[in-house]
Amino acid sequence: MAQKIVIIRDPYLRIWTRFRGAITSEWLSNLALGFVLPICLGLTLCFSDGAQAAPKAATSTNATATRATGSVQARPAASAPAPVQLPAMPPDIQGILERGKLTVAVLGQDNAPFFMQTTEQLSGLDIQLARALADQLGVSLDITRSAQTFDQVVDTVYGQKADLAISKISRTLKRAQRVRFSRPYLRMRQGLLVNRLQMAEQTQGRSIVETIRDLRGQVGVIKGSSYVGFLKQKFPQATIVEYPTWEDVVEAVVQGDILAAYRDELEVKKVVRNRPDAALKLQTIALTDTQDSLAVVLPWSSAHLLAFVDQYLDTLTAQYTVDTVLDEYAAYWAAQSSPQP
Amino acid sequence: MVPLKAYIPRRVSAEWLRSPWAILISGGLGVLIGTTQPQVALWIAPFGTLYLGLLKMCVLPILLAAITNSLGRLMQSHDARQYVQRIVVVFPLSLLGVSAIAVAIAALAGPGRNLTTDTLQTLGVLVNQSGVDLEMALSGPLPEASGSDVNTLVNSMVPDNIFAALSEGQTLKVLLFAMIFGVSLGLVKASTTAALFDILDSLYQAFNKVIYGLTYLLPFGLCSLLAYQLSQVGIEVLLSMVDFVVVAIATFALIYLISTLVIWRRSGAGLWPTLLALKDPTILSLATSSSLVCLPAAITSLSDHLKFNSQTTNLVTPLAITLCRFGSVVYFASATLFVVQLYQRDLGLAGLGIVIVGSILAGMATSGVTGILTLTMLGLVLDPLKLPLEAVLVLFIAIDPLMDPFRTLGIVHTGMAATALVAEREQ
Numbered sequence: 152m153a154q155k156i157v158i159i160r161d162p163y164l165r166i167w168t169r170f171r172g173a174i175t176s177e178w179l180s181n182l183a184l185g186f187v188l189p190i191c192l193g194l195t196l197c198f199s200d201g202a203q204a205a206p207k208a209a210t211s212t213n214a215t216a217t218r219a220t221g222s223v224q225a226r227p228a229a230s231a232p233a234p235v236q237l238p239a240m241p242p243d244i245q246g247i248l249e250r251g252k253l254t255v256a257v258l259g260q261d262n263a264p265f266f267m268q269t270t271e272q273l274s275g276l277d278i279q280l281a282r283a284l285a286d287q288l289g290v291s292l293d294i295t296r297s298a299q300t301f302d303q304v305v306d307t308v309y310g311q312k313a314d315l316a317i318s319k320i321s322r323t324l325k326r327a328q329r330v331r332f333s334r335p336y337l338r339m340r341q342g343l344l345v346n347r348l349q350m351a352e353q354t355q356g357r358s359i360v361e362t363i364r365d366l367r368g369q370v371g372v373i374k375g376s377s378y379v380g381f382l383k384q385k386f387p388q389a390t391i392v393e394y395p396t397w398e399d400v401v402e403a404v405v406q407g408d409i410l411a412a413y414r415d416e417l418e419v420k421k422v423v424r425n426r427p428d429a430a431l432k433l434q435t436i437a438l439t440d441t442q443d444s445l446a447v448v449l450p451w452s453s454a455h456l457l458a459f460v461d462q463y464l465d466t467l468t469a470q471y472t473v474d475t476v477l478d479e480y481a482a483y484w485a486a487q488s489s490p491q492p
Numbered sequence: 493m494v495p496l497k498a499y500i501p502r503r504v505s506a507e508w509l510r511s512p513w514a515i516l517i518s519g520g521l522g523v524l525i526g527t528t529q530p531q532v533a534l535w536i537a538p539f540g541t542l543y544l545g546l547l548k549m550c551v552l553p554i555l556l557a558a559i560t561n562s563l564g565r566l567m568q569s570h571d572a573r574q575y576v577q578r579i580v581v582v583f584p585l586s587l588l589g590v591s592a593i594a595v596a597i598a599a600l601a602g603p604g605r606n607l608t609t610d611t612l613q614t615l616g617v618l619v620n621q622s623g624v625d626l627e628m629a630l631s632g633p634l635p636e637a638s639g640s641d642v643n644t645l646v647n648s649m650v651p652d653n654i655f656a657a658l659s660e661g662q663t664l665k666v667l668l669f670a671m672i673f674g675v676s677l678g679l680v681k682a683s684t685t686a687a688l689f690d691i692l693d694s695l696y697q698a699f700n701k702v703i704y705g706l707t708y709l710l711p712f713g714l715c716s717l718l719a720y721q722l723s724q725v726g727i728e729v730l731l732s733m734v735d736f737v738v739v740a741i742a743t744f745a746l747i748y749l750i751s752t753l754v755i756w757r758r759s760g761a762g763l764w765p766t767l768l769a770l771k772d773p774t775i776l777s778l779a780t781s782s783s784l785v786c787l788p789a790a791i792t793s794l795s796d797h798l799k800f801n802s803q804t805t806n807l808v809t810p811l812a813i814t815l816c817r818f819g820s821v822v823y824f825a826s827a828t829l830f831v832v833q834l835y836q837r838d839l840g841l842a843g844l845g846i847v848i849v850g851s852i853l854a855g856m857a858t859s860g861v862t863g864i865l866t867l868t869m870l871g872l873v874l875d876p877l878k879l880p881l882e883a884v885l886v887l888f889i890a891i892d893p894l895m896d897p898f899r900t901l902g903i904v905h906t907g908m909a910a911t912a913l914v915a916e917r918e919q
Contacts, residue, residue: 347880348835356875360628385630420625427616428609431834431883440629 241455244288247314252293253285256304256313256448259296263421264480265319276476277317280336280447284315287463305330308448314456316448321415323377331451333460335444337471341381342416343370343436344401344423349410350434363436368410371400378413385441386413405429415443417473424477425484437473509708512768515775518711519718526722533723536716543713546706547776547785550699552658552666554788555810557696559670560677561689562806567678575804578914583816586910587855590747591848594822597743598829599844603736605833614732615887622886648861663784664859667814696806703788707772714779721781724893733891740826744898747822751909758912759798769797773904781896783813783903790908794915804915812907814859819902820866821855823895828873831884837877846876864889 238245247253257277261267266275273294285292295313298304301320308316309329322332343363354362366386372378374393382391392409394400400412401422412419416437423430447464449457469475508514526533566572607615651657651665658666677685730737756766773790777783791809795802828847832839839847850873858866867888871881888895 347883348837348878351874351878351880358634359626360634363628364630423616423620427614427620428612430616430619431612434626434880434882436626436628438630439627440631 243314243450243453243456244459247288247290247456250290252291253281253288253315254293254295254313255281255285256298256307256316257281257294257296257318258301258304259299262319263483264476267483269483276337276471276480277319281317284460284463288459302326305448308450311450311452314449314453315460318448319445320448321377322444322446326448329451331449331453331457333447333449333457334464335446336464336467337417337445337473337476339415339417339443339445339473341378341385341438341441341443342414342419343438344404344412344414344419345434345436346404346407346410347432347434349407353410359434366411369408371403371409371412373397373400373414376414381441382413385438401426405432407432417476420473420477421484424481506708509711512771514711515714515771518715519775519779522715522718523722525715526719529719530723533719537720538716540713540716540720543706543709544717544780544782544785546709547703547780548661548782550702550706551784551787552661553695554699554703554791555663555666555784556658556670557692557699558791558806559667559810560674561692561696562803563671563674564677564685564689564692565803566807567675572678575808575914579808579811582910582913583812586906586913587816587818587821587852588848590818590906591821591825591851591855593747593750594743594825594851595829595844595848597746598739598826601735601739601742602833603733603739603826604830607834611732614728618726618729618890619883619886648859663814667810700788700792703792707789710772710775710779714775717779717781721893721897726890729887729890730894733887736826736830737891737894739830740823740895741898743822743826744819744902747818747902748905751906754909755798755912758915758917759800760917761798766798769793770905770908773908774901777900777904778897781900783817783819783900783907786900786904787813790904790911794908794911798912799918800912800915801918805911808911808914809907812910813903815856816907816910817855817858817903818906818910819855819899819904820858820869821851822902823899824854824870824873825851827870827884827888828877828879831874831879832877834884835879837879839877843877847873850876867892 240248257266257273262275264275265277266273278294281294282292295307298307298318301318304316304318304320305326307313317336320326322335326332345363349368350359350362353368365388367388368390369392370382370386370389371392371394372382374395379391379393382389389410392403394403397412397414397418400409400414403409404412405426412422416435419435419437423433423435447460449460525536566575648662649664649668651662651669654665654669657669677688752766752770755770756763759766759769761769770793773786773793776789777786780786787810790813791805794800794809795805825847828851832843832847837843854869854872857869857872861869867885868881870885870888874881
């Protein structure tokens with residue numbers, strides 16, 4: 152603004168000095184005055200208009216800045232940023248770094264191939280992922296296995312007793328109300344484990360796809376699992392039979408007490424791989440237009456850790472599928488099934 | 493002047509190639525290579541393919557010429573009715589008999605009953621490996637169902653374009669065309685048809701010469717084909733299903749024996765000449781696993797060596813081999829009982845009846861198809877019994893390289909026996 156004034160005043164002075172020598176006669180001075188005065192007036196008007204407009208613009212641009220920084224200053228003179236100090240690290244990451252360990256919640260009971268106690272240490276897909284995240288953060292891994300149900304694992308994270316949970320947890324909207332989910336690290340579909348003999352009774356000349364779409368008969372699920380709801384939704388004609396554990400459901404299908412068992416495709420395919428002697432009786436079916444995706448669970452406040460986990464999952468070169476996971480842990484199954492009678 | 497002939501060595505005798513010894517040795521060599529040297533088996537496989545291709549080349553002309561010719565002449569000689577009556581009696585009865593024998597043996601021997609956990613595990617691993625997982629959507633259009641029912645049989649019988657049927661080698665269609673053509677040719681009461689009959693006759697003779705010439709190559713073809721086929725059998729699966737394999741082969745052996753007895757009694761020749769005459773089609777069917785390829789050899793054996801009426805043989809042998817499919821009927825009956833016992837299902841007498849009739853239908857339905865589709869016809873028997881097909885189909889496919897030759901032998905040899913029951917001896 153100050154510069155502007157100088158530039159404008161300069162020609163005014165020059166004109167004045169040029170004419171000063173020429174003011175010798177009365178009429179000339181009068182003429183000069185007649186010239187100079189309107190110019191002065193015009194310049195003054197112009198100048199006052201510009202001076203009024205400039206502060207107006209300055210206040211309006213500063214208004215947002217004021218609100219953001221919380222300072223009462225309206226002057227644009229504060230061209231340097233407000234002196235509020237941001238933390239050097241996001242608090243969720245910093246907490247982990249300060250403690251020097253990443254606390255991961257995992258379900259108390261083994262669930263191969265995701266997490267299982269082998270001879271010396273915990274292993275499995277989820278443990279592998281947790282270890283990789285800890286390595287990337289440069290901290291040690293601390294696994295807490297106090298939770299006894301999947302929902303308790305989610306609660307552990309919600310109560311901030313763990314930094315995150317990797318424990319074969321399915322993304323559901325109900326859980327997403329309290330915690331954050333990462334990108335899925337394993338996309339699965341829902342699966343049916345069908346007793347072939349019972350199925351042959353049901354088909355009656357129809358194709359197996361037709362029969363499944365109009366599934367009637369007894370279908371087993373784990374008591375209180377999310378598959379009770381899925382079953383009502385996807386197969387309204389079927390009769391629900393609830394069993395306390397998955398092993399009970401599988402046994403009922405193998406014995407032919409029920410027509411089918413309903414769970415995620417990995418658990419379904421696992422049965423056939425683990426019990427090849429029953430494979431002749433069982434048929435696995437993956438429902439392609441359903442999903443059951445596994446994701447990392449984080450407290451809702453850990454926004455940055457979530458971004459970190461997502462980015463890590465993005466950079467994973469090998470995307471896991473149900474079959475690759477089953478193949479990768481095939482040796483484990485073989486070792487598991489041989490000692491059993 | 494010394495005739496040119498004198499300079500040529502007096503006939504390089506290749507007759508030793510046709511001796512049973514040559515065939516026995518080459519067969520043994522083939523088994524040896526196939527079981528111990530799978531790599532060598534793969535190397536010599538092209539020769540077997542070549543041999544098989546040359547044989548197949550002759551089949552369609554012979555089929556067309558033989559049936560048209562013999563049916564046409566039969567219509568002209570006015571004793572057609574007698575043969576038709578015999579065929580109508582002999583074919584269904586022999587089918588029923590063969591199917592019942594197979595069911596009885598399998599029910600008594602009980603393959604698939606009380607399998608050990610180890611065996612079930614081996615079979616289960618095989619089923620898992622073949623990836624019979626089903627992926628399906630709960631919504632959207634239904635996928636096209638693959639047809640393996642009686643409709644397929646009907647569709648494969650009527651040729652809307654005989655040249656398409658010939659170029660695609662659809663035997664049933666060619667057969668039906670040849671029969672219709674032969675009957676109508678016989679009904680034409682003009683002297684001009686004689687020329688066509690002569691042409692068909694010379695066509696038939698010419699291709700028979702080719703087939704005869706090819707028998708000199710049989711030892712080589714046999715060795716190569718056997719070796720390749722055996723190298724394809726999964727030994728582990730074979731061991732797990734050994735009780736079924738043994739029962740099925742025993743059934744085939746018994747029916748082979750009965751058929752040989754029938755042919756021997758009907759031919760009136762001595763037992764040894766009969767066996768010698770049956771040697772060629774038997775070896776050929778075991779080596780090639782293709783019943784059609786054995787058709788010319790079967791006709792020659794019956795009409796030339798055993799002196800059955802050649803006109804009848806020309807007509808009835810193709811019908812018996814392509815339509816009756818005794819070997820497939822036997823195999824399906826045994827296989828169905830294996831599945832029934834594997835799944836611990838109690839059938840009862842009515843169920844056994846379904847197996848006997850169903851196996852006949854399924855066996856006859858294989859006449860229109862080739863390859864793996866042959867085995868899927870097993871579904872025609874299992875469906876009415878409410879037994880699942882997919883899992884066991886994998887097992888049957890795995891042992892098929894071993895079972896196919898025996899099935900073919902059953903088709904050809906029992907077909908010849910049925911022909912012998914219909915045909916009269918040449919006076």
